[in-house]
Amino acid sequence: MTTLKELLACGSPVERQRPWPRSVVNIETWQLAAQQLLAGEVAMLGLWADNAAVHLALSNEEGTDVAVLTLPCADGHFPSIGQYHSPAIRLERSIQDLFGMRADGLPDTRPWLDHGRWGQQYPMGAALPAPDNGIVYEFLAAEGESLHQIPVGPVHAGIIEPGHFRFSANGELVVRLEERLAYTHKGVEKLMAGSDLATAARLAGRVSGDSTVAYAWTFARAVEAALGIIVPQRALWLRALMAELERLANHLGDIGAICNDAAFTLMHAQCGVLREQVLRVSASVFGHRLMMDRIVPGGVSTDMDEDGARQVSDLIGIIRSQLPSLLELYDNTTSLEDRTVGTGIVEHALVQQFATGGFIGRASGRKFDARKNLAYEPYEKLVFEIPVRHKGDVNARVWIRFDEVGQSLAMLEQIITQLPGDMDIHQDTDQRTFSGGEGIALGEGFRGDILVWVDIDENGRITRCHLRDPSWFQWPLLEVAIKDNIVADFPLCNKSFNCSYSGHDL
Amino acid sequence: MRKTLFKNLLSHPVSEPPPAVDDDEVSALAKKLERLSKARLGRSLAIRMVDAGSCNACELEINALNNPVYALDRFGINFVASPRHADVLLVTGPVTKSMREALERTYQAMPAPKWVVTAGVCAQNGGLFAGSYACVDGGVAAVVPVNLHIAGCPPSPAELLRGLLTLLSATMVK
Numbered sequence: 001m002t003t004l005k006e007l008l009a010c011g012s013p014v015e016r017q018r019p020w021p022r023s024v025v026n027i028e029t030w031q032l033a034a035q036q037l038l039a040g041e042v043a044m045l046g047l048w049a050d051n052a053a054v055h056l057a058l059s060n061e062e063g064t065d066v067a068v069l070t071l072p073c074a075d076g077h078f079p080s081i082g083q084y085h086s087p088a089i090r091l092e093r094s095i096q097d098l099f100g101m102r103a104d105g106l107p108d109t110r111p112w113l114d115h116g117r118w119g120q121q122y123p124m125g126a127a128l129p130a131p132d133n134g135i136v137y138e139f140l141a142a143e144g145e146s147l148h149q150i151p152v153g154p155v156h157a158g159i160i161e162p163g164h165f166r167f168s169a170n171g172e173l174v175v176r177l178e179e180r181l182a183y184t185h186k187g188v189e190k191l192m193a194g195s196d197l198a199t200a201a202r203l204a205g206r207v208s209g210d211s212t213v214a215y216a217w218t219f220a221r222a223v224e225a226a227l228g229i230i231v232p233q234r235a236l237w238l239r240a241l242m243a244e245l246e247r248l249a250n251h252l253g254d255i256g257a258i259c260n261d262a263a264f265t266l267m268h269a270q271c272g273v274l275r276e277q278v279l280r281v282s283a284s285v286f287g288h289r290l291m292m293d294r295i296v297p298g299g300v301s302t303d304m305d306e307d308g309a310r311q312v313s314d315l316i317g318i319i320r321s322q323l324p325s326l327l328e329l330y331d332n333t334t335s336l337e338d339r340t341v342g343t344g345i346v347e348h349a350l351v352q353q354f355a356t357g358g359f360i361g362r363a364s365g366r367k368f369d370a371r372k373n374l375a376y377e378p379y380e381k382l383v384f385e386i387p388v389r390h391k392g393d394v395n396a397r398v399w400i401r402f403d404e405v406g407q408s409l410a411m412l413e414q415i416i417t418q419l420p421g422d423m424d425i426h427q428d429t430d431q432r433t434f435s436g437g438e439g440i441a442l443g444e445g446f447r448g449d450i451l452v453w454v455d456i457d458e459n460g461r462i463t464r465c466h467l468r469d470p471s472w473f474q475w476p477l478l479e480v481a482i483k484d485n486i487v488a489d490f491p492l493c494n495k496s497f498n499c500s501y502s503g504h505d506l
Numbered sequence: 507m508r509k510t511l512f513k514n515l516l517s518h519p520v521s522e523p524p525p526a527v528d529d530d531e532v533s534a535l536a537k538k539l540e541r542l543s544k545a546r547l548g549r550s551l552a553i554r555m556v557d558a559g560s561c562n563a564c565e566l567e568i569n570a571l572n573n574p575v576y577a578l579d580r581f582g583i584n585f586v587a588s589p590r591h592a593d594v595l596l597v598t599g600p601v602t603k604s605m606r607e608a609l610e611r612t613y614q615a616m617p618a619p620k621w622v623v624t625a626g627v628c629a630q631n632g633g634l635f636a637g638s639y640a641c642v643d644g645g646v647a648a649v650v651p652v653n654l655h656i657a658g659c660p661p662s663p664a665e666l667l668r669g670l671l672t673l674l675s676a677t678m679v680k
Contacts, residue, residue: 117603123639132603154608157587159555159569161562162605183604184559187640203634209563209660253566266510272573273520279570289662290563329510502561 004042004060007033008067017438018225022055022068030071030079033058037085043355045442046451047081047091048466049099051125054078055466057440057451059355063373066442068453073101080106087354087473098189099125111135113182113505124190142168142176150487154183161501165490172486177479184505192465197223197297197429200462204452205292207467208503213239213246214445215452215467216295221376222452222465223297223429226439232424235299236377241312241415242282242291242300243444244408248319249278250446251401251408254498258398259330261491262339267329274319281315284308299426309416316409316416323409327402340395344481344493347392354473358448359400360497364392370444381418382411397496434460445470447500469503521577525668527675535654535676550582551674554592554616558609558646559635560599563660564626568596570663583670589615594673598660600628600635601642601649613650621653622646623673625666630655 010032011025025033033056036042045057045066056069071078080103082089092103093112100122114121116135121128142149147168154162164180188207192200204219205212217239224231256271279289285308286294294302304312330336350356351364361368369386371379387403389396436458443450448470455463478497482490557565571578572585586592589612601609613622627633629646642648656669 115604117606118639119603120639127639134607154605155556155612159557159565159572159585161557161560161565162608183608184557184599184602185604185640186559186600186602186635187638188635190640191635191638199634206561206563206634209561210566212561212563253569266507269574270510272570273575276570276573276575283662290566290660292563292659325510329507333507500562502559 002032002036002041004058004065004067007036007042007058007069011069014070014438017068017440018228020066020068020440022070022438024070024072027071027079030056030069033069034079034081034084037081037088040352044081044085044087045355045449046453046466046468047088047095048453048468049095049101050464051099054095054101055453056081057453063368066374066440068440076101077104078102079104082106082108085353087476090476091472098123100128101125110137113185115182123187137180139166139178139180140176144170144175146170147175163501167487167490169487172488174482174485174487174490177482177490179475179479181475181501182505184502186502186506188467188506189465192462195462197456197460197462200465201296202293204465204467205295207506208469208500209290209292210250210500211246211445211447211450211503212290212292213242213295214443214450216293217243218441218443218445218450218452219454219465219467220295220297221441221443222439222454223456224439225441226437226454226456227429227434228437229298229427229429229434231299231427232422233378233420234303234422235425237415237419238300238304238425239295240378240382241304241412241419242286242294244411244415245278245282245312246291247446248405248408248412249275249282251405252278254495255326255330255398255401257498258340258394258492258495259336261495262336264333264336267326267336270322270326270329274322277315277318281311285311296426298429299424301426303425304419309419312412313416316412319405320409323402323405330398330402337395339489339492340398340496341393343394343489344485344496345391345393346477346481348390350477350480351392354477356448356473356477357444357470358446358474359397359404360474360477361448362387363389363396363400365390368449370442370449374442376441376443378415382414384411394492394496429460436460447471447498447503448474467506469500469506471499471504474499475504520574521580522575524581524671525664527668527671531672532675535672549674549678550584551594551670551677552584552586552592553594553596553670554586554589554612555596555598556609556612558597558599558605558629559602559641560626560628564598564629567660567663567666568598568625571666576663576667578667578670581671581674583674589613590617592616593620595620595622595650596625597622597629597646597650598625600632600638601646602640603642604640606642606649609646609649621673621677622650623654623656623669624652625656625658625661625669627657627659630657633659
């Protein structure tokens, strides 16, 4: 067994990165890390590239410490992590598509992000011209006498994001689901490179709109770590306030939407009204229903006055008063639970292997939450629990959301009463005062942990920024969860996962 | 469940009155639509929504139109699953190159007369994503003809509702 610290010590440290260490390692250490991932001694938080190197972000088994290993690969080749540790496969396919680098030994060499429509190849590497007439994509085979295929998407029936699902079914029973994503790939990381902090922050806030607060915050923390900026206390607490409002709105929306996919519209309507109230309070207090662009590097752009605090308090009261009847409504409707209990089970071993965050991990017994395990301000000052359940089915994922709504309400109450009264909500990020640097942050969005790694030059411009959505380690498990369930239960499973397309496709 | 149903039955509806629609805007739009809408639709619109690469914020707000507060269907406006049933194509996102063909084919699958409405700045001109190697230049209008833009990042449900009601009124002007 090799610990995270020992892996780090095998290489030479890079002083530039804050707050967690980064080490430049050789191929042997890189492969040792892959072995440790396979053995479950460390967990993978991210895997990304820039032109001359690949970076692997790891945490220890307990999820309380983070480190980055960097493998220089001037010739563009690096040993595949995915050949040992399958959660890395799609990340390595993406690195190949964007940079033209090669992950030697990668078991799946099909493109992932590149659909052959960009008019070029390797847009973040050599950017070679390529025809944009599409790529013939071979789906994995499922063979058998009575099997048939059901192709779904990219345009889906509802008001949702685009992606393609290829079902192989035996009658009603799903034998294999294969996802094909990246229809919403917008080239965010290329747009980030060379942009100033303000533009980059706006981009970060539009990686996945439902998590705009969580993204803006995690990006801001990475920038602040890189530049050594101390954020005023009041701003930190206001950030947490917004983040918990965002979590509340999303969880309420999800609970309703999951029930709606079991044709239980009553819950959808009840939750929809509550969600609307959260968004209206957010708009009234911070000036934007989803609170976009309210968190900026250095602090927050909008303060909350006393009237705003009262509105949030009232909102907490309203939701608290209605939550018991919603819980009862869910718990006492057996026809609904008949659909959710035992449906779409994700085994504990899988969420451990994939280091799956958010309600999917926690509904399958993985107790990880960046607000607790890697507590950042102000969460270490707040009293809250991380709810965990073990059944791993749709029902458990609904209950985790209910549990977390309760926790968020408790946190909001504490924030309102303990909000520091200082006047300052923003620390200047003017690049003249700073010398550039490299920062990394892990933040807990409603969906799970978001990783942001950023490198800023001395002029205050981004040279490279990587944003890893929690969905990267959740989407693959949906393929497993639906196996041996009926096709009609796919919407339920999918909605209980509620993975981000845009956040994943980037 | 019964308790909740009874409570709702006995309380006032949460649905709010619709936003006011500007008459000048309606007649201006009606003039633009005139040559398209030989056959009028009566008091209803069926919308097929396509996300052409948005960040999903616009979808959140479009979904909110269906909550009881906005209750879009009371105006005869419905979201439909098939483009074959749709009068209006509502598009969000800057149109990623990987979604371009899906957007074109959805439009082609719709029967005439048909209208295209965009929601959000990205759909209008690419927004923050303009100039990316992965996005079409010029937003939705570069791919399918657009009749109405609803601005915002994202547009609020009230703004979306106002835009759709303007369109509904415009299709009924003689």
